[in-house]
Amino acid sequence: MSDSFDHNAQVIERRWPALFARLVTECSMEEQAELVEGLGSTLSIAGIQLTSRHDRTREARLQAASLPPESPVVHVYGTGLGDLPSVLLESDVQRVYVHILNGAIFRLTLQLLDQCHWLSDPRIELRYAGDSSDICMPFFALPSEMLLADDFNAKIRDRLISEVHLAFSNRRFDPTSPEIIRRLEESVELVSQDADVAELFATCPGREVYVIATGPSLEHHFEQLRAIREQTPRPLLISVDTAYRPLREHGIAPDIVVSIDQRIGLSHLPPEDTGDIPLVYLPLSDPQVLSAWQGARYVGYSASPVYAALRQQLPKAELYVGGSVIHPAVDLAVKMGADRITLFGADFAFPMNKTHAGWGDGDLGPGVSQARHWVLDGNGQRVSTQLNFRSYLCELERYIAGHPQVSFFNSSRAGAMIVGTMFNQEFVQ
Incomplete structure (x- = not known):
C-alpha cells in the first residue's frame, strides 16, 4: 500500500473502525483505473471520469452551490476524489455525511491521494450508502458514482436517481x-x-x-x-x-x-x-x-x-x-x-x-x-x-x-x- 493509504487509513480506523474493517476487504480497482489529463487530471473507471479533468475544484464549487446554503447538514453520495467534501467544509456547515457508493473506488482513491484534510474534520461522518434504508436530504449525488455504484449500494443509487428524475418524470402529468x-x-x-x-x-x-x-x-x-x-x-x-x-x-x-x-x-x-x-x-x-x-x-x-x-x-x-x-x-x-x-x-x-x-x-x-x-x-x-x-x-x-x-x-x-x-x-x- 502507498503512504497515502497508510495516512488515510489511520484516520478512518480511528474514527470509523467498523467501516475501515469493511473497506480493507474491498477488491482492487487499479487495473480498471486510468489517468485522464486535460487542463488538470482525474481518474477514469471503466471509461467513466470520476470528476472534471480540467478543474476539479471549480466543478466541486458548482456542485456545492446547488445545495441549500442555509442547511446545517448536507449529504454527499459518492466520494469522488474528495473535492466536494473539501469545498463544503469551507462553509459554515455543521455536518457533512459522506456516503460511499462504491467501496472499491474509495479504497483506490485512498491509495492515490491524501484525503486526511477532510476525513479528519470532526464535521465529517463517513458511511456506506447501503447501510441506510433510504436517502437523506438535502443531498448531492456525484453523477459518475451513480453509474459506478456497486451491488451493495445499488438500492440507494436507485433512490437517488429516482429523486433526481422526479420533476422530469412528472412532466407528462402537468x-x-x-x-x-x-x-x-x-x-x-x-x-x-x-x-x-x-x-x-x-x-x-x-x-x-x-x-x-x-x-x-x-x-x-x-x-x-x-x-x-x-x-x-x-x-x-x-x-x-x-x-x-x-x-x-x-x-x-x-x-x-x-x-x-x-x-x-x-x-x-x-x-x-x-x-x-x-x-x-x-x-x-x-x-x-x-x-x-x-x-x-x-x-x-x-x-x-x-x-x-x-x-x-x-x-x-x-x-x-x-x-x-x-x-x-x-x-x-x-x-x-x-x-x-x-x-x-x-x-x-x-x-x-x-x-x-x-x-x-x-x-x-x-x-x-x-x-x-x-x-x-x-x-x-x-x-x-x-x-x-x-x-x-x-x-x-x-x-x-x-x-x-x-x-x-x-x-x-x-x-x-x-x-x-x-x-x-x-x-x-
Missing part, C-alpha cells in the same frame, strides 16, 4: 396540459355517476390478497393461479390492467381490475365477459374503455395536483400512486383489509429476456434490447431493467416500509429483490 384537461373533461360524467372506491375499503378484513402484475415471472404461475381461483375459500385476486388479458387467456378471472393509465385501451381491457368483475380506475383512464366495461366501476383519485379541481367538484377517496398501476393495486388491497399480500409478476425488470408476461417485446413499452440499467434479483444477481421500473420499485418499497402491519410476499426470485417482502414458499422454487 395539470395545464391540453391533453390532460381534455381527458378530465371527458371523464366528468363517468366520475360523477360511478361509485366511490371507498365503498370497497374494509370489505375484506383479514383476507389474503394476491396482487397480480405483468412481469415475465407471472408466466410461471398461471397454472397455480387457475387452480387457486377455483378453491373455496381462497385469496382475493386483484389484477393490474395489463395483466388482465393474459390472465383471461389462461382461464383466470380476477376479482378486481385496477387501471390508472390514460394509454390503456380496449386491447388491454377487452370488455367481453366482465359483468362480474369490478373495475377500479382513476379519472385519466380512457372513457371509451370505462363505458365498455360491463361490471361495476369504482373511481378514486391520487394525490396528484392533476386531480385538484375535480376532487373539489366530485369528492372521492384516494389511492396511493407512485408511477405504476401496481401501487394503487397494492394500496387497494391494504385498504380493503388485507393483512397478507403476495405479489405476482412484480418483477420491475426483464428476467428471462422478456419485458412482460403475455405480451410481445415492445408491446407495452421499450423492448429488452433498449434496457440500459440493472437491479439485483431475488438471487442477488444483476438483471436488466429500465430507469422508470427502478423508480416504481423504490416507491413500492417505501410503501411497504410504511405498512408494517401487513405481511408482504413475493412469488418469484426471478425479478427484482423487493425490500420488505419475504418469499412465498408456496410459489418460489
